[in-house]
Amino acid sequence: MAKAPTPLSAYQELQGAFAADIKNVANQRFLGEVFTASCKYLSHLKTTELRSLIPNKEYFGFTDGKKVSRAVNKRLFLNEPSEWDRFCRGFTAKKAPELDVESITRIIYSVAMSFFCYIDLTKVGDQKTPGTFFEYLIGHLFAWRLEVNPKVRLPVLNLDMEATLPTDFVFDLGENRPKFHVPVKTSTRERVIQVWAHQRVLDGVYGTGRFLGTPVILGETKTDRLKREVIEICLPDQWRIYQLHIAQLKRVYYLDVPVTYEKLNEVFPPLSVKPFGQFFLEADTLPR
């Protein structure tokens, strides 16, 4: 009998599948195996309540000896690997699924967060693996939903200049259809200005409106490990200034939508901050 995959062995299989064909459903099998193995690992652990300073949100951490994982949103986290299969089946053949925005968001949040907590508790100072895993997860889901593989370099032909521009994921749907510009980050903090600046470059080089800027971010929580307190680091005034003066983003998708940014949906300039689950329902109509 074959040994059950560990989170890391499944992650390595995922790396291979992702490198071969990002949009291929083969990625979903390995994403599911990472999720299953991470849930199995976490199910043996204790959890600790964290003091949430964020209105209407509760957080906890997984603990292993003295180690505490990053903060996990209680309402969003599902330790249920079968949910991933339900999600994948629900979307196959692009039928309108029985899943709503909240359910989709919770499943994807749980896949990411279970693996992040596994890494937090089994590795020291490994920031890179969670970030890369999150790129695989979101990159695959976008590619699968849009049925096209992303590019990470674009040619820039500009009279006497010839160069290529490294970008975040860019999904080109072909003639007379929009292209998506999708930066993927586990959190942004003060580095977020890069997202708008890259959008500005794309607008400038290819024309405003050709690329829909739709970054996908996990969340903006920060945990004070001594006090065991969770806050969200948000810069809403700066976001509004960037949206007015650098470029216009079409959506900012979050798995764990920060309370402060959710309010930007109601002010001017328009900045549409949505749970990532909504992308699956609006992907076809977004350009209109």
Next chain:
Amino acid sequence: MAKAPTPLSAYQELQGAFAADIKNVANQRFLGEVFTASCKYLSHLKTTELRSLIPNKEYFGFTDGKKVSRAVNKRLFLNEPSEWDRFCRGFTAKKAPELDVESITRIIYSVAMSFFCYIDLTKVGDQKTPGTFFEYLIGHLFAWRLEVNPKVRLPVLNLDMEATLPTDFVFDLGENRPKFHVPVKTSTRERVIQVWAHQRVLDGVYGTGRFLGTPVILGETKTDRLKREVIEICLPDQWRIYQLHIAQLKRVYYLDVPVTYEKLNEVFPPLSVKPFGQFFLEADTLPR
């Protein structure tokens, strides 16, 4: 008899002077003490040749046991604390000094680099102290030369919005004169897009041309510690695209000008990359 200052005790004195009055010449005394104490520490150490893969530049590192400092540019580095006094005296009262661009650049490079190497060899993983020291050094020199203290927040009044924008150093010379926007970095790499994006925000909020973007950067070297090789990490095509599509920087000042960026002086779009010493000679005429 009072004990001679150590690099760190002088650095702490500098912190106090900087917090009290950035443009005050009192900062120069403590900068000089940091330089003197760092040079004294380094003068007891051995050096090791590094293999420079950069045309026409030679680098070495200071060594202490198994530790090797960051790469030091052989032509630029002066282990001569008296040079700092010569520089400060030369500029007092804004008389045209006997110092040329190259001499000024070498002195300032040496003040920064001697303290950086001291930190490299006496601390583990301390990135913050060198970065903060470099901000003090450049912040003071700019303020002293322009005779005005910088701001790090600007009000943004925009119809129904009211907010303040955190910025890098901004020097406001008053009515009918330009303002300087001065990001200070020890190196930029792929984070450099932030500099253009901040300039874009200032252009948008206050009007194009009101702020002269003049970042000051130490250098772009990277050392492979196993191979003991030094390279410069440069993204010249991306810089040209940022200068065309995000905003226009007036100057990019370096202490150790990267070879690849020096060539940008000769291509289109105009991007003026200069040794920092030049700022002292052109500060009054730059706006014209």
